[in-house]
Amino acid sequence: MAEVIEGEDLKRLGEFTFKEVSKRVDDASVIASLILERMVRFSNNSITVTKKNENFEVFIYLSKDKKRFLGSTSNLKEESLKNFIDKLIKACESSKESEDYTPLEKAPLPFSEHYNFDERIAKGYVDLVDLANSGINSALKWANRVAGSLLSLTNYSYILTTSGVERDDKATQITINIRAFTEKEISGHGLSCSSNSRGLDVEKAGREAGEHALNSKRRGNWEEGKYEVLYSPTVSADLFQHIGYFSSAYAIEIGISFLVDKLDSKVAVEDFSLSDSALVYGALNSRVFDDEGYVSGNTKIIEKGLLKGYLHNLTTAKKFNTKSTGNAGIIEPSPWNLIVEGGNSTYDDMVKSMKKGLIVTNNWYTRFQNLREGAFSTLPRDATYLVEDGEIKHSIAGLRITDSLPRMLKEIDEMSKERRWIKWWEVEIPVLSPWVKVKDVLITKAEG
Numbered sequence: 001m002a003e004v005i006e007g008e009d010l011k012r013l014g015e016f017t018f019k020e021v022s023k024r025v026d027d028a029s030v031i032a033s034l035i036l037e038r039m040v041r042f043s044n045n046s047i048t049v050t051k052k053n054e055n056f057e058v059f060i061y062l063s064k065d066k067k068r069f070l071g072s073t074s075n076l077k078e079e080s081l082k083n084f085i086d087k088l089i090k091a092c093e094s095s096k097e098s099e100d101y102t103p104l105e106k107a108p109l110p111f112s113e114h115y116n117f118d119e120r121i122a123k124g125y126v127d128l129v130d131l132a133n134s135g136i137n138s139a140l141k142w143a144n145r146v147a148g149s150l151l152s153l154t155n156y157s158y159i160l161t162t163s164g165v166e167r168d169d170k171a172t173q174i175t176i177n178i179r180a181f182t183e184k185e186i187s188g189h190g191l192s193c194s195s196n197s198r199g200l201d202v203e204k205a206g207r208e209a210g211e212h213a214l215n216s217k218r219r220g221n222w223e224e225g226k227y228e229v230l231y232s233p234t235v236s237a238d239l240f241q242h243i244g245y246f247s248s249a250y251a252i253e254i255g256i257s258f259l260v261d262k263l264d265s266k267v268a269v270e271d272f273s274l275s276d277s278a279l280v281y282g283a284l285n286s287r288v289f290d291d292e293g294y295v296s297g298n299t300k301i302i303e304k305g306l307l308k309g310y311l312h313n314l315t316t317a318k319k320f321n322t323k324s325t326g327n328a329g330i331i332e333p334s335p336w337n338l339i340v341e342g343g344n345s346t347y348d349d350m351v352k353s354m355k356k357g358l359i360v361t362n363n364w365y366t367r368f369q370n371l372r373e374g375a376f377s378t379l380p381r382d383a384t385y386l387v388e389d390g391e392i393k394h395s396i397a398g399l400r401i402t403d404s405l406p407r408m409l410k411e412i413d414e415m416s417k418e419r420r421w422i423k424w425w426e427v428e429i430p431v432l433s434p435w436v437k438v439k440d441v442l443i444t445k446a447e448g
Helices: 009-021 078-094 128-141 202-215 233-246 249-253 314-319 348-352 405-410
Strands: 029-041 046-066 066-072 145-161 167-182 186-194 225-231 274-277 298-303 339-341 356-360 363-370 375-380 384-388 390-397 399-404 412-424 427-445
Touching: 009 029, 009 046, 009 078, 009 145, 029 128, 029 348, 046 078, 046 128, 046 375, 066 078, 128 145, 128 167, 128 202, 145 202, 167 202, 167 412, 186 202, 186 412, 225 233, 225 348, 233 274, 233 298, 233 363, 233 375, 233 412, 339 348, 348 405, 348 412, 348 427, 356 427, 399 405, 405 412
Parallel strands: 225 356, 339 427
Antiparallel strands: 029 046, 029 145, 046 066, 145 167, 167 186, 225 427, 274 298, 274 339, 356 384, 363 375, 375 399, 384 390, 399 427, 412 427
């Protein structure tokens, strides 16, 4: 193998690794991947960092005599790769026989095409510095100081399995994340995400960050208690991503999900539907195959309030007497992209309908106190507004939200028609999410 590997050599890397592995084991899945990352960071209204990274990795899953092992490496020199494979096979041979062993199999359905790939992003034709400056200038119409980042990712992947799968894939995404400040502790947040450059709106992200920073200058008092809470897509996406994790058959099996034993039961209001998809147009985390080489697809998790399905790999599917949903994670099935169906309301209508409420535009530090019950707390950050009798009174700060996902899902009052793709460091699983209004949410003072 060459010491420096170019993108066009990805297939050759996968074939070399698969040849070395497959002749010594019973089952194997080899995925060679290349991630091209271009990033621009900005602070104090100026570009501070521009960076480009190329990250190659080889992921290997293997089984022998019903013993299973997996690992990955970025050291792709020929001898280093061979040594890594030797160690992986020896570790497998010395491990215990797996009660969960399930042979790899080829899905009966054909693979889809590449839905979410923008060649302009992949080739570096998109001027990230120019886009970042446009976002900065947009925010500065309302704010004094702006910071944030703009990131584009291109992911090339190639898989070979002993079940006869051989397939390549490619996908792109681009995201701008902006925080604007009018004073040191007065800030607003804006975000735009897309799988292609045409869907990125840097000026809107900057405008929303700047407007929230300006509107947050008028601070006022508030009291602890229960409120109607209107969550922005950024916040609702953060909360809904955890439903994706809890719908993994692995979480169900080990008993750390509030969705255990809830199939075909009502878990949300009738207007709420949630699905997982690796293939929907516009999705930020797309791949046509999962880690087992199975066809990734679309899975209904909650449909009109009823829990309809869990996310499976081949192993969990065998245990649950069903079929893989194409969500491997060989150890733990996981969501690709979560799609929340929109409602019938507008943002303005929802605000006007609130008697005593809060608008939360951003949050962080979402932590679960009880996984089985889905009990969590989270801290609003940036702009949060107090609403009385349908009017925004002023911004507030220093609060904590305490709730549980089961209660929240059954107390959703309204959702917006508008939906946005959300992914950033607080939202690892991309979510297409609306504005969501929830009744009777407990709000307390945050410590410190």
